Amino acid sequence: MxxxxxxxxxxxxxxxxxxxxxxxxxxxxxxxxxxxxFPDPAALLVVPDHYVFRMLYSQGVSLEALGVPEPGRGADPRAVFRLFAQNWHLFLGTPSRFWMAYVLRQTLGIETPLSAETADAVYDQIAARLAEPxxxxxxxxxxxxxxxxxxxxxxxxxxxxxxxxxxxxxxxxxxxxxxxxxxxxxxxxxxxxxxxxxxxxxxxxxxxxxxxxxxxxxxxxxxxxxxxxxxxxxxxxxxxxxxxxxxxxxxxxxxxxxxxxxxxxxxxxxxxxxxxxxxxxxxxxxxxxxxxxxxxxxxxxxxxxxxxxxxxxxxxxxxxxxxxxxxxxxxxxxxxxxxxxxxxxxxxxxxxxxxxxxxxxxxxxxxxxxxxxxxxxxxxxxxxxxxxxxxxxxxxxxxxxxxxxxxxxxxxxxxxxxxxxxxxxxxxxxxxxxxxxxxxxxxxxxxxxxxxx
Amino acid sequence: MxxxxxxxxxxxxxxxxxxxxxxxxxxxxxxxxxxxxFPDPAALLVVPDHYVFRMLYSQGVSLEALGVPEPGRGADPRAVFRLFAQNWHLFLGTPSRFWMAYVLRQTLGIETPLSAETADAVYDQIAARLAEPxxxxxxxxxxxxxxxxxxxxxxxxxxxxxxxxxxxxxxxxxxxxxxxxxxxxxxxxxxxxxxxxxxxxxxxxxxxxxxxxxxxxxxxxxxxxxxxxxxxxxxxxxxxxxxxxxxxxxxxxxxxxxxxxxxxxxxxxxxxxxxxxxxxxxxxxxxxxxxxxxxxxxxxxxxxxxxxxxxxxxxxxxxxxxxxxxxxxxxxxxxxxxxxxxxxxxxxxxxxxxxxxxxxxxxxxxxxxxxxxxxxxxxxxxxxxxxxxxxxxxxxxxxxxxxxxxxxxxxxxxxxxxxxxxxxxxxxxxxxxxxxxxxxxxxxxxxxxxxxx
Amino acid sequence: MxxxxxxxxxxxxxxxxxxxxxxxxxxxxxxxxxxxxFPDPAALLVVPDHYVFRMLYSQGVSLEALGVPEPGRGADPRAVFRLFAQNWHLFLGTPSRFWMAYVLRQTLGIETPLSAETADAVYDQIAARLAEPxxxxxxxxxxxxxxxxxxxxxxxxxxxxxxxxxxxxxxxxxxxxxxxxxxxxxxxxxxxxxxxxxxxxxxxxxxxxxxxxxxxxxxxxxxxxxxxxxxxxxxxxxxxxxxxxxxxxxxxxxxxxxxxxxxxxxxxxxxxxxxxxxxxxxxxxxxxxxxxxxxxxxxxxxxxxxxxxxxxxxxxxxxxxxxxxxxxxxxxxxxxxxxxxxxxxxxxxxxxxxxxxxxxxxxxxxxxxxxxxxxxxxxxxxxxxxxxxxxxxxxxxxxxxxxxxxxxxxxxxxxxxxxxxxxxxxxxxxxxxxxxxxxxxxxxxxxxxxxxx
Incomplete structure (x- = not known):
């Protein structure tokens, strides 16, 4: 920041x-x-945020893969979060990146920078936070x-x-x-x-x-x-x-x-x-x-x-x-x-x-x-x-x-x-x-x- | 300035x-x-300036109270000027404020800053100026x-x-x-x-x-x-x-x-x-x-x-x-x-x-x-x-x-x-x-x- | 630059x-x-460039004088280039001036600044360059x-x-x-x-x-x-x-x-x-x-x-x-x-x-x-x-x-x-x-x- x-x-x-x-x-x-x-990290931060998934969709990621609700379908939240983390660079220069970085560090207290490599670790840290009162x-x-x-x-x-x-x-x-x-x-x-x-x-x-x-x-x-x-x-x-x-x-x-x-x-x-x-x-x-x-x-x-x-x-x-x-x-x-x-x-x-x-x-x-x-x-x-x-x-x-x-x-x-x-x-x-x-x-x-x- | x-x-x-x-x-x-x-300060600076009275009107001041001419009506110029001075803050960030401040200080030579408190004093100083050849x-x-x-x-x-x-x-x-x-x-x-x-x-x-x-x-x-x-x-x-x-x-x-x-x-x-x-x-x-x-x-x-x-x-x-x-x-x-x-x-x-x-x-x-x-x-x-x-x-x-x-x-x-x-x-x-x-x-x-x- | x-x-x-x-x-x-x-300097830099001749036209220079092709007409390239040089100031603040200055100095290696006075000299220098392999x-x-x-x-x-x-x-x-x-x-x-x-x-x-x-x-x-x-x-x-x-x-x-x-x-x-x-x-x-x-x-x-x-x-x-x-x-x-x-x-x-x-x-x-x-x-x-x-x-x-x-x-x-x-x-x-x-x-x-x- x-x-x-x-x-x-x-x-x-x-x-x-x-x-x-x-x-x-x-x-x-x-x-x-x-x-x-709150439910899992993907359901909280990715799936419902049309600012986020529209950008991924614009670069060829399917909405299905992002777990965007479609009758009779589902998606593994960890896989969704990984997909998001792999494409984190797409948000460079956008307010979504600013907001998300703020949420991760300031609001959730997560120090690990988000990247394709850290996706699972960050996911686990968020999930742990969400379980706290x-x-x-x-x-x-x-x-x-x-x-x-x-x-x-x-x-x-x-x-x-x-x-x-x-x-x-x-x-x-x-x-x-x-x-x-x-x-x-x-x-x-x-x-x-x-x-x-x-x-x-x-x-x-x-x-x-x-x-x-x-x-x-x-x-x-x-x-x-x-x-x-x-x-x-x-x-x-x-x-x-x-x-x-x-x-x-x-x-x-x-x-x-x-x-x-x-x-x-x-x-x-x-x-x-x-x-x-x-x-x-x-x-x-x-x-x-x-x-x-x-x-x-x-x-x-x-x-x-x-x-x-x-x-x-x-x-x-x-x-x-x-x-x-x-x-x-x-x-x-x-x-x-x-x-x-x-x-x-x-x-x-x-x-x-x-x-x-x-x-x-x-x-x-x-x-x-x-x-x-x-x-x-x-x-x-x-x-x-x-x-x-x-x-x-x-x-x-x-x-x-x-x-x-x-x-x-x-x-x-x-x-x-x-x-x-x-x-x-x-x-x-x-x-x-x-x-x-x-x-x-x-x-x-x-x-x-x-x-x- | x-x-x-x-x-x-x-x-x-x-x-x-x-x-x-x-x-x-x-x-x-x-x-x-x-x-x-030129006539009194209100008639010179407030009443005819639609840049000024529109802003006051937008914040609930009536045009009547500002002396804007209406058949068969009038307004006390000093009261009009007071109303303007009381609302001087509304012009923060607008060119009207820059122009008016310039007119008061540079053109009319008035050092007293305009405010609700100084309205009458500034009015009198302007009136005195306007009487000068x-x-x-x-x-x-x-x-x-x-x-x-x-x-x-x-x-x-x-x-x-x-x-x-x-x-x-x-x-x-x-x-x-x-x-x-x-x-x-x-x-x-x-x-x-x-x-x-x-x-x-x-x-x-x-x-x-x-x-x-x-x-x-x-x-x-x-x-x-x-x-x-x-x-x-x-x-x-x-x-x-x-x-x-x-x-x-x-x-x-x-x-x-x-x-x-x-x-x-x-x-x-x-x-x-x-x-x-x-x-x-x-x-x-x-x-x-x-x-x-x-x-x-x-x-x-x-x-x-x-x-x-x-x-x-x-x-x-x-x-x-x-x-x-x-x-x-x-x-x-x-x-x-x-x-x-x-x-x-x-x-x-x-x-x-x-x-x-x-x-x-x-x-x-x-x-x-x-x-x-x-x-x-x-x-x-x-x-x-x-x-x-x-x-x-x-x-x-x-x-x-x-x-x-x-x-x-x-x-x-x-x-x-x-x-x-x-x-x-x-x-x-x-x-x-x-x-x-x-x-x-x-x-x-x-x-x-x-x-x- | x-x-x-x-x-x-x-x-x-x-x-x-x-x-x-x-x-x-x-x-x-x-x-x-x-x-x-490439042909002469005017034919290369002025005549075909609608960014350039539109500006001259907007200030009263005729397209004929600029050698812009019209059936059965021609214009002396040196005269065209002079006209351009005389009006070089019109391009102040426009990208055409940036581009042209870059072309003259960086691309063609011409050190003489363009002006009404230097028009012929610059013309000759460009012409010489264009003749080089x-x-x-x-x-x-x-x-x-x-x-x-x-x-x-x-x-x-x-x-x-x-x-x-x-x-x-x-x-x-x-x-x-x-x-x-x-x-x-x-x-x-x-x-x-x-x-x-x-x-x-x-x-x-x-x-x-x-x-x-x-x-x-x-x-x-x-x-x-x-x-x-x-x-x-x-x-x-x-x-x-x-x-x-x-x-x-x-x-x-x-x-x-x-x-x-x-x-x-x-x-x-x-x-x-x-x-x-x-x-x-x-x-x-x-x-x-x-x-x-x-x-x-x-x-x-x-x-x-x-x-x-x-x-x-x-x-x-x-x-x-x-x-x-x-x-x-x-x-x-x-x-x-x-x-x-x-x-x-x-x-x-x-x-x-x-x-x-x-x-x-x-x-x-x-x-x-x-x-x-x-x-x-x-x-x-x-x-x-x-x-x-x-x-x-x-x-x-x-x-x-x-x-x-x-x-x-x-x-x-x-x-x-x-x-x-x-x-x-x-x-x-x-x-x-x-x-x-x-x-x-x-x-x-x-x-x-x-x-x-």
Missing amino acids: HQLTGTAGALYEAIRDLPIVSPHGHCEPRWFAEDAP GFRPRALFDRFGIEVLATTDAALDDLAHHAAVSESDWPGRVIPTFRPDAVLDPSHESFLSNIDELGRSTGEDVATFAGYLAALRARRGFFKARGATATDHAIEVIETVWLDDPEALYQKLRCGEAAEGEGRAFYGHMLIEMAQMSVEDGLVMQIHGGSRRNTNADVFARFGRDKGADIPIAVDWVRGLDALLNRVGNAPGFGLILFTLDETTYARELAPMAGHWPCLRIGPPWWFHDSAAGIARYFDQVVETAGYWNLAGFNDDTRAFLSIPARHDLWRRGVALHLEAQVGRGFFDMRDAEIVAPLLAVDLARDAYRLGA | HQLTGTAGALYEAIRDLPIVSPHGHCEPRWFAEDAP GFRPRALFDRFGIEVLATTDAALDDLAHHAAVSESDWPGRVIPTFRPDAVLDPSHESFLSNIDELGRSTGEDVATFAGYLAALRARRGFFKARGATATDHAIEVIETVWLDDPEALYQKLRCGEAAEGEGRAFYGHMLIEMAQMSVEDGLVMQIHGGSRRNTNADVFARFGRDKGADIPIAVDWVRGLDALLNRVGNAPGFGLILFTLDETTYARELAPMAGHWPCLRIGPPWWFHDSAAGIARYFDQVVETAGYWNLAGFNDDTRAFLSIPARHDLWRRGVALHLEAQVGRGFFDMRDAEIVAPLLAVDLARDAYRLGA | HQLTGTAGALYEAIRDLPIVSPHGHCEPRWFAEDAP GFRPRALFDRFGIEVLATTDAALDDLAHHAAVSESDWPGRVIPTFRPDAVLDPSHESFLSNIDELGRSTGEDVATFAGYLAALRARRGFFKARGATATDHAIEVIETVWLDDPEALYQKLRCGEAAEGEGRAFYGHMLIEMAQMSVEDGLVMQIHGGSRRNTNADVFARFGRDKGADIPIAVDWVRGLDALLNRVGNAPGFGLILFTLDETTYARELAPMAGHWPCLRIGPPWWFHDSAAGIARYFDQVVETAGYWNLAGFNDDTRAFLSIPARHDLWRRGVALHLEAQVGRGFFDMRDAEIVAPLLAVDLARDAYRLGA
Whole structure:
């Protein structure tokens, strides 16, 4: 790990050990409800991490050989880990390598450098660690200094694990996030049955649009009661539209009579309905835009979603959010955080928009851009127009629980390097930098997600 | 203010005190015609500066509280200034903070650092300064070392203030720029009445397209006689098209029978007509493309234009200018300066285009990108393909007269830093850098706008 | 020339003198077949170099004065060279200046700095050099340390020069590349007659689509037998589509009855056919996308293709390659190298795609972006997501044979600077950098193009 020195070193030291606020991510609440030991090293570090196996796949390693779940198949975890170790060089220059090296050394305390030769030894050391009580989910959560961790949960989820956590004697704060894509977006494969389920779970009559809205409102209330402070929405092509007669389209959709373009319009309308409900109930709205999902049809058919074939596309936030913002964008108390995979929109669209609309905050670099250079480009392109107070701090956005400290550390290093450059260019002095550093590390995230202190 | 040292320091020193050439901006000619003292600090520095109040608005400060003009309302200037001072931290990292700090210390000579606590004291000090004769418009113009200042004026403007200036005994050169959007673009709210007014003011019969063209030619001549060397055109979506029968469409527009797409085509045609007139009369053509205006309908309805809700969109200069360039792009003597808010077009489109077409020059970083990092990105992305001689030097493009020296200073610092890096990488030596530095600071602007020496 | 020091210097020294692998470019095979002296300095360095004369044209120098070939015209080479020397300053900051300075000093051994005053002297020195045996094509090829040089050749080319080279006693490896645009793309001006010629040259019956495919397969085999390891395809708007009935469209095209959109669809289909043939015959597929050709109609009409008016446009690799990748993207052994002029696709599209699809590699910075800053942006934006092993190393892509060492040198400097920064930031150590440096300089190109060692 690189030692930061000088101004950057001083700024980094000041924020390195601050609590971790993790307002958006994909950890499983079950881990903290059950507090069972994590399984074997491959199942923990390789198999579920699409950042990792996509790279191996790109160099000709089959997903089967990596143990990526396929009905009726299995793979020896030690063999999987060996394959990973043999290809460790492929990650040179990528954040995955930084995170993994940090996890191995800092989090798991393993001194042996990873290589094809050491694969088995490292595997055994990790396995031994995972058997220790200090490496169970709750103990790690505490050791990581996590103040709050938000998961991402389907609108129909019963949140039983969240309930179990909050009813336990463990004080860790694990909160849900309301993710209703599957009941809002008609292009979802089980949209109609999801709506029926939504009706059943809320007791609302979803045969009418009004009942459908009431059911959604009820689910939002349920999530809020379980601690949620935010919703999250994925959309490939950014499009919002306020329909004059959503009821009519809703009925067409329920009869399966709507055209594809109409489904998109309906989703665009529903995002505005969600925004309006956010004004009512105070849940902060997140939009993750511009990821084209499952672009490898064969991999999708065989292995399902989230297999490394989600690819960014260019987006148009200005026209795409026009209808939404012109309906609720000036409403007091409304909070909307935008995440982009199209970096060209940082300076061109998001920073000017966030520098005007009271509701908007720019989310941190997302996914492929949550990296050292990605973080540098983000600061370079958003700060001059949006300032710091229109940013949403950091999200780790990960399902790799062990990597959370590594990811926050990379961000905090990026913050320190950015502020060092600002001080060096004379744009502000060290005192200002010392104000901005903890803001970026923790406070903006707390504030943007209304998480309290 | 940061002290540049080493190579950058030497290059900066050599250009820091060169005259200011300001070939494009939005100062009011009345100031220099009347030479009255500037009003109170809030009315000078906060209320009219959409860079400033948009940021405050984005953080929940109402435009009313900032005294942004709304029919029948007013605000106490001292209260407005206090509000600004209380939120001074919001500008950390933005060029507005650099400019404002420069204006306060360098231009107004105020040593007290701005803060919530010092708001009233700073207000009083500024007010005292503004009452001094040395802080009237003409005295400041002289002190700033402004060689020439171009304003931007509607095609129907009578240019009386410009006349008053040139007929006065004050030698300052304040010239108009011909901005005909409102008589060329059918989407303008008063397009038809503007055309009638155009006919009245020129004595041409605008009932025919030929008469309309003659009237435009007459207005261009009028501006040129008042010292104009350039025209300026705003266009949201870059589109030029040469119509076979513009007369027919002109008549449809006058009868209010044209579709919206036709209005855009008409404007696209008229930009080519303007380019052809530029070939005739030698006025340099400027196109500012890709700003989507007034995206906040509520703010627009209540406060009007230029209220911080103009947001950039992606543009396509290649296809968009195809018709124009293929009609006049090779014409000797034609000058066309392009301004973009879509930085992705720097390296992809503008630099290759300017590196081929004899008429083209790339305008300096515009609006949100007129900032330290924006300037660095500009040089990084245009120079290698376009070289230096296809650039148009610097524009301050401001309505904030007091900030003109600050803006040129930021640019000159950016020039020095860029050239230092070039010398450091061995791409050219100090002697070359000493040639390029004044070129970028002053000479390219003089040359591109045909302003003489 | 700048002296690299420290870490960058050490890394550069280690790769500076490695062999040159040039897997994609536009040198003429005739040079190496005939081994005749190069003509005069203007004809060698100015007239054919569209990087050079486009810049002069952009500053008002006519193409006629530069001797750019126009039917029935000529220009005195000494006068052309003088004109170039007088305008040498225009290239400050561009890679053309770096390359040319390198060629003059390093390659031709000329110490006199180029300027208006020295034009004739430098001209004479170059002319003298070109008359020496050591400056004939083969001698230079050997002196440059070229391991292999690929040319780019029309599908109908008889490859006689390649045959002459390989049958000669000179051991230089000069291989062809199969470039079939003119027989695949219906928008090509002589598409139909090219197909007839394709039939004649292969003996296949191109009256049917099956015969047309067979003829293409035969030509690929012919190229492969002459040493080709790759194909190359240019496409303006990236679009691939798998047609259900290509035969029907083929017949419409042959009758001249297809609409323009259909021509594009046919080409989009044929790219997939080419990809499928690549799976069969192992030729690596290259796609150069997003250059809009001949945008200056007047220059095109008078001087023809490749006259500096080819301008990049924004592209969409994700949707554009969807059909192709979903047909053959997972096929073992398929190799596809993508070249973009739209740098926004580096991080957004190409790196995520190359980091997933087994077939994909990202080509090096192309054309306008093959420059110091362009190379830095490339590494900054591709490595974190794609790693190093999904890159295709370097291409010089030049028709300026003398500039090949200069171009590889600029790349190798860029590699050293990039790796120095990586080491400096602690992302990997010097040992890793020493592994990656030769990979980027030579090995990835050898591997991606299947050129052996």
